[in-house]
Amino acid sequence: MPIATINPATGETVKSYDELTEEEIDRRLAAAATTFATYRRTTFAERAAWMRAAAAILDDEVDHVAAMMTTEMGKTLAAARQEVQKCAKACRYYAEHAEGYLKDEPADAEATGALRAWVTYQPMGPVLAVMPWNFPLWQAMRFAAPALMAGNVGLLKHASNVPQTALYMQHLFERAGFPSGAFQTLLIGSKKVEAVLKDRRVVAATLTGSGPAGSSVAATAGSQIKKTVLELGGSDPFIVMPSADLERAAEVATTARLLNNGQSCINAKRFIVHEDVYDEFQRRFVEAMSAQVVGDPMEDGTDVGPLASEQQLHDVSELVDDAAGKGASVLCGGKPLGGQGWYYPPTVLADVTPAMRVHLEEVFGPVATLYRVRDIDEAVELANATEFGLGANVWTDDESERERFLADIEAGMLFFNGNTTSYPELPFGGIKSSGYGRELSFHGIKEFCNAKTVWVGKGSASTSE
Numbered sequence: 001m002p003i004a005t006i007n008p009a010t011g012e013t014v015k016s017y018d019e020l021t022e023e024e025i026d027r028r029l030a031a032a033a034t035t036f037a038t039y040r041r042t043t044f045a046e047r048a049a050w051m052r053a054a055a056a057i058l059d060d061e062v063d064h065v066a067a068m069m070t071t072e073m074g075k076t077l078a079a080a081r082q083e084v085q086k087c088a089k090a091c092r093y094y095a096e097h098a099e100g101y102l103k104d105e106p107a108d109a110e111a112t113g114a115l116r117a118w119v120t121y122q123p124m125g126p127v128l129a130v131m132p133w134n135f136p137l138w139q140a141m142r143f144a145a146p147a148l149m150a151g152n153v154g155l156l157k158h159a160s161n162v163p164q165t166a167l168y169m170q171h172l173f174e175r176a177g178f179p180s181g182a183f184q185t186l187l188i189g190s191k192k193v194e195a196v197l198k199d200r201r202v203v204a205a206t207l208t209g210s211g212p213a214g215s216s217v218a219a220t221a222g223s224q225i226k227k228t229v230l231e232l233g234g235s236d237p238f239i240v241m242p243s244a245d246l247e248r249a250a251e252v253a254t255t256a257r258l259l260n261n262g263q264s265c266i267n268a269k270r271f272i273v274h275e276d277v278y279d280e281f282q283r284r285f286v287e288a289m290s291a292q293v294v295g296d297p298m299e300d301g302t303d304v305g306p307l308a309s310e311q312q313l314h315d316v317s318e319l320v321d322d323a324a325g326k327g328a329s330v331l332c333g334g335k336p337l338g339g340q341g342w343y344y345p346p347t348v349l350a351d352v353t354p355a356m357r358v359h360l361e362e363v364f365g366p367v368a369t370l371y372r373v374r375d376i377d378e379a380v381e382l383a384n385a386t387e388f389g390l391g392a393n394v395w396t397d398d399e400s401e402r403e404r405f406l407a408d409i410e411a412g413m414l415f416f417n418g419n420t421t422s423y424p425e426l427p428f429g430g431i432k433s434s435g436y437g438r439e440l441s442f443h444g445i446k447e448f449c450n451a452k453t454v455w456v457g458k459g460s461a462s463t464s465e
Helices: 022-039 044-060 062-073 077-101 138-150 163-176 190-198 211-223 246-262 278-290 310-325 376-384 399-408 441-446 459-464
Strands: 004-006 013-016 116-123 126-130 153-157 183-185 204-208 227-231 236-240 268-274 329-332 347-350 367-373 391-395 413-416 449-456
Touching: 004 163, 022 126, 022 153, 022 183, 022 190, 044 062, 044 077, 044 138, 044 163, 062 077, 062 163, 077 138, 077 441, 126 138, 126 190, 138 153, 138 163, 138 441, 153 163, 153 190, 163 183, 190 211, 204 211, 211 227, 236 246, 236 376, 246 268, 246 278, 246 367, 268 278, 268 376, 278 329, 278 347, 278 367, 310 347, 310 367, 367 376, 376 399, 391 399, 399 413, 441 449
Parallel strands: 126 153, 126 204, 153 183, 204 227, 236 268, 236 391, 268 367, 347 367, 391 413
Antiparallel strands: 004 013, 116 449, 329 347
């Protein structure tokens, strides 16, 4: 795949970039290692000042950065602005909380026969981040902000179709005052990731992306005894029970499926509805999905922009065609819009069976599958009948049902009566084939720290007393 900005709304190649040579990669790795040796000794106050400066730059440049992201991957301009603002919030959040999250933790000195004992958190070194295109700024920032505040340095290998955003990240931190080499972008293809990860100067890696990509990075890192955090795909259930507010549930269901033009790992994808309210929910949901405005992502009033690439359009079309060909009911949408750009309309499929690929595969586009279930047992069973376990969304006002779903739904995140999303304040991540480890909150900042045990004995002078 070429490293280039290709506008999904037009198919036009806006700007292309050369891949880094082996010599250029080596220089960046050397810079990362050299910078870490001194950067790790900077204070939390120094890092926080630089991080707040980065947030201020994002605030000042929100319109420019949003337009850049929309041009590169097709999200609506309104959604892109929100993404920039969310990144500024994350910068400020970790500037404020990093020192408290990483303060020394006292241990039981008496139980271990020590004068003092504690755990201290120290940075590990250069961390490689392999990031996807769908939230090109946010997904890189939710790694970068905590990693930099912890004293690590970052190396970003971004998706090849968002090179301008990738380069912006490096320049953002440099302009904010971080030392040169603290955060660098590597314009390289996926084939060069293995060599970078195997380099002794890289100590760990984090990846957000597909299952195969995560498996490859994990295998390489494992062969080198290097830690990884993986945030992979999802096929999140959206369960609606009889006690739910159906009007609100259908409204949020539409947003949950169409966020980022349907291209998000935490999009709700499988809508599991109790038979008592199925018909009413289906009517409301299909009406809402059909009413969404598909068009130029730069235009006000557009709800859904194009898919990020021609390959994405092909993949989504192929999955829907497979389902329709095997008997699924297409309640709205179902075919590419044609013409210029890579547009696919909001689509709802019912009567889905296990024989259809959409039943098990993640659809990375604005396509919802709708299921009718008899009771809570069937809802739980269907929700868990997937290799993924990222998020889950449940609509019920019944406290006993909430307790059951909390106990039995297999997911890293569970949202009741609200849309699954990410917050700096809450840990983000999944189980099963959706990955391992956590981003955000205090869990995320500790992922790439050495939790060092410190034990201090009483010494000869104290012993003789």
